[in-house]
Each structure stands twice: as C-alpha cells, then as structure tokens.
Amino acid sequence: METDDGIRLWTARTGDGEPVVFCHGGPGLWDMMADVAASPSGAATVCRWDQRGCGRSPRQGPYSVARTMADLDAVLAHFGWDRVALLGHSWGAQLALRYTLAHPERVTKLVYVSGTGIDDDSTWHAAYQRNLRDALGGRLPRWEALRDRDRTAEEDREYCVLQWSADFADRERALEHAEAMADPWFDVNFECNAALNRERSPGLRDQCETLKVPTLIVDGTADIRPRWAVDSLERALPVVSRVQLMAGHLPWVEDPTGFHAAVSGFLAST
Structure with a gap:
C-alpha cells in the first residue's frame, strides 16, 4: 500500500470478519506476529504491516510518532475501514494507544x-536495565562487547538475538525463541529506533482518563520491563481489563493458549 506522501508499506491481510490491525514492536523492527494473526483470523480480518523504514517496508523517513500514526491512518484508508480494533505489542502498544487517544471514533x-x-521512561528504565543484565546471565559479556563497538551486519543480528533472549521467562529455551524472532531477518532500523525513542508524550494520563474505548492489557509477569510501570495506565483507563500470564515479553510464545483465549475472548465480546 502507499501512504499519503508516496511511501510504499508492506501489509498482509488474512481472515474474514471484523478488522483487527496489528502494530508491531520496536521501534525499528518488523511484524513478527504471524502466529498471533492465525488464531483470530477465523472470526476476524487481521491486518499486519511493517511500519515506515522497517522490515519489508523501504528505508525511507521521516521517522516520528505523528508520521507513524498518519501511516496507520493510511493503512485503514487503504483497506476501506472506518473503524477497527487495534492490537499493539511493546512499542506498538504505545503506538496503538496514541492512535486510539487521537482517534477514539475509529477504534472499536x-x-x-x-x-x-504512560509514565516517563525515567521511572522504570533503570530497573529494566538491571533486569536485562540479570536475564542475560552468561551471555552478558558478549552482549556488552557487541554493544560497545561498530558491528558488522552479522554481528547486528547476533547482538539482537542475545538481547531478545532476555525477553523470555524460560531461560533454557530463551536463545531458541530469540533465534526464531530473527528468522526471517530484515535488519533493525536503528535510526528509526533512536528518532522515535527520543520523543516524549506528556499529558497522556488526562487523555486516558476520558477514553471510552474498551481496552485489554495483556502482559507477562516475567517481562523484564517492570510491570508496575503499566499500573498507572490501568488505573487511568475507565473501561479496562487486564490479563497477566506466566511469560516474558512475548506472551503468545510462552503461553499461546492463555494469550489467544484472552485476546479472542475480548475481541468477540460485546
């Protein structure tokens, strides 16, 4: 599909039913949620897309939250959808929330x-860094060595796989799960990542307190990003439910049954 400024974005559409648009994590990564899309596709039309500059979409900016939200708007327009459900993961959860706050009439x-x-990153990022290092364990020295030098393309992949291995509760299978995330490999857009991470979003709490769109929060209790950072969002939203699973940052990988039951049940509810 093509955006309003002429950038072509990769999209995939599956299933039949009410539309659900996925927003992948990163920023600077690509859609890795094919397995997630397979579950509700019998009762929903699922749209996946690679955000601007990411994955199978061309490496062209500009990179900003506002521009990415405009691209999401273009995805809806491309498929002719006036209203959709949104499912966002990690950074994509922030994107989906920001879009919903800006366009509540378009999100079911x-x-x-x-x-x-919704709190500033400074309130939780130090705890995340500690948890990351603890989770890496014996892989920490190699991760630090790669982090602190100019890397080849192959080393970029190794660095990311090592970091992603910290995102799983099952330490014995963590590296296996992280390798699966990197297959296929499309290269991380670190420029996009840096640009979007520099942006701040003050005033979200007040906006969340008036949001009437039903929201489901799903997270893993073993996520290395402190789960108490999400508590303020849960308290602010007036129409919200929350499911916490025994999993890490990608709960559909480590508890697929629990994840799909929570999401499918929520999307099917009236």
Whole structure:
C-alpha cells in the first residue's frame, strides 16, 4: 500500500470478519506476529504491516510518532475501514494507544500487549536495565562487547538475538525463541529506533482518563520491563481489563493458549 506522501508499506491481510490491525514492536523492527494473526483470523480480518523504514517496508523517513500514526491512518484508508480494533505489542502498544487517544471514533477495541505504560521512561528504565543484565546471565559479556563497538551486519543480528533472549521467562529455551524472532531477518532500523525513542508524550494520563474505548492489557509477569510501570495506565483507563500470564515479553510464545483465549475472548465480546 502507499501512504499519503508516496511511501510504499508492506501489509498482509488474512481472515474474514471484523478488522483487527496489528502494530508491531520496536521501534525499528518488523511484524513478527504471524502466529498471533492465525488464531483470530477465523472470526476476524487481521491486518499486519511493517511500519515506515522497517522490515519489508523501504528505508525511507521521516521517522516520528505523528508520521507513524498518519501511516496507520493510511493503512485503514487503504483497506476501506472506518473503524477497527487495534492490537499493539511493546512499542506498538504505545503506538496503538496514541492512535486510539487521537482517534477514539475509529477504534472499536484496543489490545495493549507488553507495553510500558504512560509514565516517563525515567521511572522504570533503570530497573529494566538491571533486569536485562540479570536475564542475560552468561551471555552478558558478549552482549556488552557487541554493544560497545561498530558491528558488522552479522554481528547486528547476533547482538539482537542475545538481547531478545532476555525477553523470555524460560531461560533454557530463551536463545531458541530469540533465534526464531530473527528468522526471517530484515535488519533493525536503528535510526528509526533512536528518532522515535527520543520523543516524549506528556499529558497522556488526562487523555486516558476520558477514553471510552474498551481496552485489554495483556502482559507477562516475567517481562523484564517492570510491570508496575503499566499500573498507572490501568488505573487511568475507565473501561479496562487486564490479563497477566506466566511469560516474558512475548506472551503468545510462552503461553499461546492463555494469550489467544484472552485476546479472542475480548475481541468477540460485546
């Protein structure tokens, strides 16, 4: 599909029913939620897309939250959808929330998966860094060595796989799960990541307190991003439910049954 400024974005559409648009994590990564899309596709039309500059979409900016929200608007327009449900993971959860706050009339339901809440990053990022290092364990020295030098393309992939291995509760299978995230591999857009992470979003709490769109928060209790960072979002939203699973940052990988039951049940509810 093509955006209003002429950038072509990769999209995939499956299933039949009410539309659900996925927003992948990152920023700077690509859609890794094919397995998630397979579950509700019997009762929903699922749209996945690679955000601007990411994955199978071309490396063209500009990169900003406002521009990414405009691209999401273009995805809806491309498929002719006036109203959709949104499912966002990690950074994509923040994107889906921001879009819902800006356009509540266009969103029927919001599924907020493994996001980091509405407080400033400074309130939780130090705890995240400690948890990351603890979770890496014996892989920490190699991760630090790769982090602190100019990397080859192959080392970029190794660095990311090592970091992603910390995102799983099952330490014995963590590296296996992280390798699966990197297959296929499309290269991380670190420029996009830096640009979007520099942006701040003050005033979200007041907006959340008046949001009437039904919201489901799903997170893993073993996510290395502190789950208490999401508590303020849960308290602020007037129409919200929350499901916490025994999993890490990608709960559909480690508890697929619990994840799909929570999301499918929420999307099917009236």
